Amino acid sequence: MTAVRVYSKNPPRCMNAPTKAAAITRFHQPLAKVDIKTSESGGALYNVNIPCCANNSMNFSRPLAGRKHLDITGIAKDRTIVETLRNETSPKREHPAQPERKMPTYFLTGANRGIGLEFVRQLAVNGNNKIIAAVRSKENDYSELEALASNGNVHIIECDVSSTDSISSLSFRVAEILSKTGDSLNYLFNIAGINATSSDTSLSLDPASLQRHMDINVLGPAKIVETLRQYLARGAVVMNMTSGLASLTIAKDMTKCCTYSISKAAQNMLTLHQARDLKKQAIVICMDPGWVKTRMGGKGAFVEPEVSIKGMLEVIEGLKKEDTGKFYRFDGSQCQW
Ligand SMILES: NC(=O)c1ccc[n+]([C@@H]2O[C@H](COP(=O)([O-])OP(=O)(O)OC[C@H]3O[C@@H](n4cnc5c(N)ncnc54)[C@H](OP(=O)(O)O)[C@@H]3O)[C@@H](O)[C@H]2O)c1
Numbered sequence: 001m002t003a004v005r006v007y008s009k010n011p012p013r014c015m016n017a018p019t020k021a022a023a024i025t026r027f028h029q030p031l032a033k034v035d036i037k038t039s040e041s042g043g044a045l046y047n048v049n050i051p052c053c054a055n056n057s058m059n060f061s062r063p064l065a066g067r068k069h070l071d072i073t074g075i076a077k078d079r080t081i082v083e084t085l086r087n088e089t090s091p092k093r094e095h096p097a098q099p100e101r102k103m104p105t106y107f108l109t110g111a112n113r114g115i116g117l118e119f120v121r122q123l124a125v126n127g128n129n130k131i132i133a134a135v136r137s138k139e140n141d142y143s144e145l146e147a148l149a150s151n152g153n154v155h156i157i158e159c160d161v162s163s164t165d166s167i168s169s170l171s172f173r174v175a176e177i178l179s180k181t182g183d184s185l186n187y188l189f190n191i192a193g194i195n196a197t198s199s200d201t202s203l204s205l206d207p208a209s210l211q212r213h214m215d216i217n218v219l220g221p222a223k224i225v226e227t228l229r230q231y232l233a234r235g236a237v238v239m240n241m242t243s244g245l246a247s248l249t250i251a252k253d254m255t256k257c258c259t260y261s262i263s264k265a266a267q268n269m270l271t272l273h274q275a276r277d278l279k280k281q282a283i284v285i286c287m288d289p290g291w292v293k294t295r296m297g298g299k300g301a302f303v304e305p306e307v308s309i310k311g312m313l314e315v316i317e318g319l320k321k322e323d324t325g326k327f328y329r330f331d332g333s334q335c336q337w
Contacts, residue, residue, distance in 0.1 A: 105130040105183045107174065107228060109161055109220070110192030112142035114294035115241065118305040119189060122313060124148045132177055132185075134159035134170070136192065161192045161220030162212070171227050184233040187316070188282075190221035191241045195260040195296055202258050213263035222270055225278075232282050237316055240271050242286040242327070249336035268327060268337065275325035283324045287312055290330045303330070 106123055110116035111133035123129045131154045135142045138158055148154050157173045160166040178184060194216050197209040221240050232238070245251045246264030254261060268286050275284040289312060290303035297303075311330040318332075327335040 103128050103130060103181075103183065104186040105132070105178070105233075106187040106189065107132040107134070107185050108187075108189035108191050109134045109159055109224065110241075111135055111156070112140065112145050114296060115289055115292060115305060115309065116189075116191040117144055117148075118309040119191065119313075120145060120148050120154060122306075122309050124151050124154050127151065127153055129153055130181075130183060131155065132157060132174060134192075136160045159224075161190075161224060162215045164223060167220070167223045167227050170224070171230075174228060174231055178231055184236070185228060185231045186233050186236050188225065188228055188232065188236065188238045189241065190224055190239070192220065193217050193241060193264075193296075195257060197259050198257045200258050201256060205259060210259050210262065213259050214266065217260075217263040218266045218270055221267060222274075225274055225284075229278070229281070232278075234281060235321070236282040237319055238274060238278065238282050238284040239312075239316060240267055240274075240284075240286040242267050242271070242288060244288045244290075244329070244335065246286075246288070247327075247335055247337060271327070272325055279324065283319050283321060285316075285319065285323060285325070286327050287315070288327070288329045288335050 106119075106129060108116055108119055108131070111120050112135040116133070120131055120133050123131050133145055133149075133154055133156050135145065135156060135158060137160065138156070142156065145154070145156060149156055155177050157170070157177075158166070159170050174185075194213060196212065197206060200206065200209070225238055243260070243264045245254060245257055245261040246268045248265065251261050271284055271286040278284055289308045291297055291301040292303045292305055292308045293299070293301040294305060308330045311332065312328075315328050315330070315332050327337060329335050
């Protein structure tokens with residue numbers, strides 16, 4: 001007989017409101033202990049005793065051998081009650097080096113065009129991926145993204161990262177999508193960004209433009225993470241889309257894009273703070289996608305979006321816990337700060 005714990009990001013439906021609130025604050029705390037009896041044929045009987053619920057017994061015919069994590073979503077009577085069974089005999093980790101990614105869930109901003117759209121395009125190919133794609137406004141053109149959503153694994157929502165109201169209401173909209181399957185976010189990519197006054201120098205800074213860049217490129221990613229933190233899976237990856245122009249080393253002789261560089265350098269510092277503040281929960285990195293052919297990158301850019309995003313996804317896939325707080329280029333090399 002093996003003891004396992006039942007984890008749930010969503011409290012059981014049978015809980016009353018105060019108990020539910022308490023369960024939510026105990027996010028990722030075990031809700032119950034479970035005894036597993038393994039039969040000779042490899043089938044298993046689970047006795048799940050969840051506070052305030054009747055004793056649920058579930059009989060599985062699937063072999064247990066070799067399993068350390070059991071996802072019984074969809075089998076349990078109430079899918080929101082039991083999400084994951086974690087075998088207590090497996091080594092305890094502060095958070096896994098890699099998130100649990102059977103059906104990974106991604107959240108990203110700036111998904112209607114450019115780099116964000118290409119991320120969705122590459123991720124949506126795999127039907128196991130669930131993608132929550134945020135666009136600034138559905139009043140702008142997002143037809144290419146909409147076409148990708150026909151696969152059924154792309155959920156389009158609105159989020160203007162320059163608006164604290166919009167970000168606040170994001171929590172509800174993300175929760176609504178996640179609650180359908182009891183998923184949490186394995187990946188959070190802050191991609192939306194602007195470089196609106198690229199010809200400026202340190203001698204011609206426009207206060208309003210600097211403020212806008214700070215709002216979108218720095219405060220936006222900060223507030224998105226603050227708001228969605230409650231939905232991050234253990235070992236989730238948070239990636240802030242920064243730039244080589246954020247590097248004090250690489251951009252030291254740059255003669256323009258001063259406002260943008262300042263805001264992206266600030267985003268890099270934000271990344272370091274987030275990495276420290278989420279140390280027990282997530283891997284936080286920032287990435288330079290290269291000079292990419294998008295509306296922002298322009299026609300003179302060197303890197304095709306497909307190449308940049310493919311490279312970044314490979315880097316992200318290979319991240320380990322100890323990589324948190326690092327600054328990567330899309331090709332996997334580390335950028336100098
Ligand atoms: N392209 C490059 O060479 C390059 C190099 C280094 C870093 N980056 C970074 O990569 C990211 C994406 O750039 P890109 O090349 O794909 O640029 P892009 O083609 O100009 O796309 C920018 C994206 O950000 C969105 N966005 C802008 N302001 C927003 C707001 N307030 N709220 C929500 N979304 C907003 C845009 O949405 P709308 O369509 O609604 O405006 C669009 O989806 C940016 O953070 C950029 O700094 C790009």
